Amino acid sequence: MKVPFYKNRRFYQLIALVITNLAVWNFIKGKLYTGILKAVPFPSMNCYACPSSIFSCPIGTLSHFMVMEKFPFYTLAIIGLVSLPFGRWICGWVCPFGLLQDLLYKIPSPKIKMPKKLELIKFLMLLFPVLILPYFFKKHLFCMMCPVGTLEAGLYWVGFHPEIRRLAGMLFSFKVAIMILIVGGAIFTKRPFCRFFCPLGALFSLFNRVSPIRFTHNPSLCTRCNHCQDVCPVDHKIYENPDSTSCIRCLNCIRDCKALNIKYPFTGRKDRNRSEKSPL
Structure with missing residues (x-):
């Protein structure tokens, strides 16, 4: 993308x-x-x-x-x-x-x-x-x-x-x-x-788990195709643990997968700015 x-x-x-x-x-x-x-x-x-x-x-x-x-x-x-x-x-x-x-x-x-x-x-x-x-x-x-x-x-x-x-x-x-x-x-x-x-x-x-900006995963949309792992610079399957200490918050997977999103603090708003041409 x-x-x-x-x-x-x-x-x-x-x-x-x-x-x-x-x-x-x-x-x-x-x-x-x-x-x-x-x-x-x-x-x-x-x-x-x-x-x-x-x-x-x-x-x-x-x-x-x-x-x-x-x-x-x-x-x-x-x-x-x-x-x-x-x-x-x-x-x-x-x-x-x-x-x-x-x-x-x-x-x-x-x-x-x-x-x-x-x-x-x-x-x-x-x-x-x-x-x-x-x-x-x-x-x-x-x-x-x-x-x-x-x-x-x-x-x-x-x-x-x-x-x-x-x-x-x-x-x-x-x-x-x-x-x-x-x-x-x-x-x-x-x-x-x-x-x-x-x-x-x-x-x-250590700050991944306490950051107010959270990565979210929707199991109902996830096919576990491991595309998130393929595009990840650190080879992480984010659906296993969105706030893992492995994740470097590069957003590669967020941009490519409809099952993943970002939740912002206080407002609860989620980022929907994603390509409609997503392979998933």
Whole structure:
């Protein structure tokens, strides 16, 4: 189904990519942006150490607060403010790394469906490498293996700066191996990082069940054809659980299926703005 550009996720994902990486000249200068905006944790996976990044990473910020033994009021407030209205929508509409994985999955290849239980791993990643272990060991453990940081920052700094390359050892090789597995895996399965490993996605997903905007499912109209799963970037059957922590609120299924809808708070109004050419 054709979607107007102003309602298209790709439009907003690209805008977010540009806004979060405005300092592109730093790739030539070999510097980091260190202006005032760096104190703001932008709610998406975009590495602090990327030369073009003008914001900080919320996961790196959370880890930093844990190392400093401080409670991250500021960062959690930002995450709450952007997630409470619509749940995990940032993952579907803003995150540049989600966009990359969506594009990689379009490459013709054998496609693999992964067990849904693996999605629990992202909560373990949030709990241990981001929160608990940094508090005790004073190390930013998730940042040390984050594939987003390796892709956006690590490869550049090691590849183009000999003084940093001399310091790279087995840890960097380990980071690159993880990145290759995640990025390469996105060709064969839908969004492996978002679904199984992203601690920020785990945080956002907690708001799906408390968001005042609800997804609804009408069993009498549902044929369980699994078209919703086919068009879903995270391979979710929304009829099984409309407010699941898996859902990234991309609206692909809502636009395509008459059995699905959105219920707005207070008014109880439902969105009927859907194509009459729906295959369902």
